Amino acid sequence: MLSDKAAPGEIARPPRLMAAMRHAVLGGGKRLRPFLAIEAARLFGVEGQGPLRAGCAVELLHCYSLAHDDLPSMDDDDLRRGRPTVHKAYDEATAILVGDALQTLAFEVLADPATAADPAIRSDLVLGLARASGLGGMVGGQLLDLTAEGRYGAVNMGEADVRLLQMMKTGAILTFSVEAGALLGQADAAARRTLVEYGRALGAAFQVADDILDREASPEALGKRTGKDQEKGKATLVDLLGMDGARHECRQLVARAESALDGFGPEAQILREAVRFVVERQV
Amino acid sequence: MLSDKAAPGEIARPPRLMAAMRHAVLGGGKRLRPFLAIEAARLFGVEGQGPLRAGCAVELLHCYSLAHDDLPSMDDDDLRRGRPTVHKAYDEATAILVGDALQTLAFEVLADPATAADPAIRSDLVLGLARASGLGGMVGGQLLDLTAEGRYGAVNMGEADVRLLQMMKTGAILTFSVEAGALLGQADAAARRTLVEYGRALGAAFQVADDILDREASPEALGKRTGKDQEKGKATLVDLLGMDGARHECRQLVARAESALDGFGPEAQILREAVRFVVERQV
Numbered sequence: 259m260l261s262d263k264a265a266p267g268e269i270a271r272p273p274r275l276m277a278a279m280r281h282a283v284l285g286g287g288k289r290l291r292p293f294l295a296i297e298a299a300r301l302f303g304v305e306g307q308g309p310l311r312a313g314c315a316v317e318l319l320h321c322y323s324l325a326h327d328d329l330p331s332m333d334d335d336d337l338r339r340g341r342p343t344v345h346k347a348y349d350e351a352t353a354i355l356v357g358d359a360l361q362t363l364a365f366e367v368l369a370d371p372a373t374a375a376d377p378a379i380r381s382d383l384v385l386g387l388a389r390a391s392g393l394g395g396m397v398g399g400q401l402l403d404l405t406a407e408g409r410y411g412a413v414n415m416g417e418a419d420v421r422l423l424q425m426m427k428t429g430a431i432l433t434f435s436v437e438a439g440a441l442l443g444q445a446d447a448a449a450r451r452t453l454v455e456y457g458r459a460l461g462a463a464f465q466v467a468d469d470i471l472d473r474e475a476s477p478e479a480l481g482k483r484t485g486k487d488q489e490k491g492k493a494t495l496v497d498l499l500g501m502d503g504a505r506h507e508c509r510q511l512v513a514r515a516e517s518a519l520d521g522f523g524p525e526a527q528i529l530r531e532a533v534r535f536v537v538e539r540q541v
Numbered sequence: 542m543l544s545d546k547a548a549p550g551e552i553a554r555p556p557r558l559m560a561a562m563r564h565a566v567l568g569g570g571k572r573l574r575p576f577l578a579i580e581a582a583r584l585f586g587v588e589g590q591g592p593l594r595a596g597c598a599v600e601l602l603h604c605y606s607l608a609h610d611d612l613p614s615m616d617d618d619d620l621r622r623g624r625p626t627v628h629k630a631y632d633e634a635t636a637i638l639v640g641d642a643l644q645t646l647a648f649e650v651l652a653d654p655a656t657a658a659d660p661a662i663r664s665d666l667v668l669g670l671a672r673a674s675g676l677g678g679m680v681g682g683q684l685l686d687l688t689a690e691g692r693y694g695a696v697n698m699g700e701a702d703v704r705l706l707q708m709m710k711t712g713a714i715l716t717f718s719v720e721a722g723a724l725l726g727q728a729d730a731a732a733r734r735t736l737v738e739y740g741r742a743l744g745a746a747f748q749v750a751d752d753i754l755d756r757e758a759s760p761e762a763l764g765k766r767t768g769k770d771q772e773k774g775k776a777t778l779v780d781l782l783g784m785d786g787a788r789h790e791c792r793q794l795v796a797r798a799e800s801a802l803d804g805f806g807p808e809a810q811i812l813r814e815a816v817r818f819v820v821e822r823q824v
Binding site: 270271272274275276279322326329331332349350351354355357358359361362363365366368369370371376377378380382384385388389391392394397400401402404405409410426 | 553554555557558559562605609612614615632633634635637638640641642644645646648649651652653654659660661663664665667668671672674675676677680681683684685687688692693705709
């Protein structure tokens, strides 16, 4: 028997795929994206299932991207969050299907009435996540990242290219995480723009901090391989601006993210602190 | 320069990824799924952009699954619709990202207001597609299919297993294609059940016909490799029921699909004819 649930017309959840999905999702991580969705929604007094589910959806999408990025034909990584990557713990085909199913699940979670009673909110959440993660977002950014390695021909990366790549690969989803909270909170256009501005600055700060950590931290501390960009001859902002310049940029981004929240009162304190966490973190 | 569109804050659509997505989607195919969505919506007097976009979304999802299923670590196919598969025409990493971006695009198309003015319809379309394609649908079915090859240990496939596998792997999305039309047409519960019954019978007939074709047709006629299931020792309904039994089952399914449409008049004629096309096709 392939499955323990094979009554006519019923679906089955293949145990191997379930277990591998759990491996991909439940192995730790900072859960920064759900944190941002939940805290942004709280600014508008919205708490509970809705923000939790939207946060889960973004994390599921993030975990799908990690399972695929780690594959041998992509970044070829064995270690993630201090544990074997999905294709190491299972196999390549399973890791591809895990990513595929996690992406689907992210959209399923958003479109479910439990996420928001108003279908217009659910539909906007789906649209926002799709725009942040597809061709013009995360997936497009990953293709640019592979291009930057020179695998599709020689490439000369300027500062604008590196910034575009990072905004697409990681910035778009981090920004959407904050925006998801604004959508759930039915924020007006001005508040939504403010939070997008905060999300963009935070996402950019996150990425510069990541480049600095990749240069300075140990694989043991980070729970993943380090120094990859250097190995592959890929330019990062640390290369282009120098370590001092990168630290300076980080400080500027922190200030920009914090000032984006000026219109909010003490209820936004935790989002202000999150910016410092993002740049001062050691993992 | 990585991209020709790198103004600050703008997104880019990496040309290599765009071209590979077009290769995956615009290379022919029967377009059976969009046909079903469009014709089912027409039963309720709904035509134009909405059904066209919903049909496109299902086809985009179908094409993503083909790009991933053809990968070396999955079914390892070089030929699809008479042309090189995506990883042959480009490379493995690009083929993975193509599938990822096509899946995202499918949900983006459904959630866009151009698909239906009523956000409840858009949200239901997203939910329906997600349920048909994830862990308990197409992706779960593909994992069962790999399991059936014996790659995760010896397995003894019975008739119920083969039926479950096929219902998940191809039946769920075919059924959803019809259901999408019912959702766009705001069909009442009875009409929706009727169309789901039609979709299930049609999907099952499609799969038995596929198994028969895989045994009898040439790779040249089909535009893809044939006889794969036999090579891999995978049981199909042709093995379990014999060729005569499979043809008999096909006829029964045709009758069931046709009679599911009894409540509709001449406006359902093209859907009745579609069942015969599905079982009599030579490609």
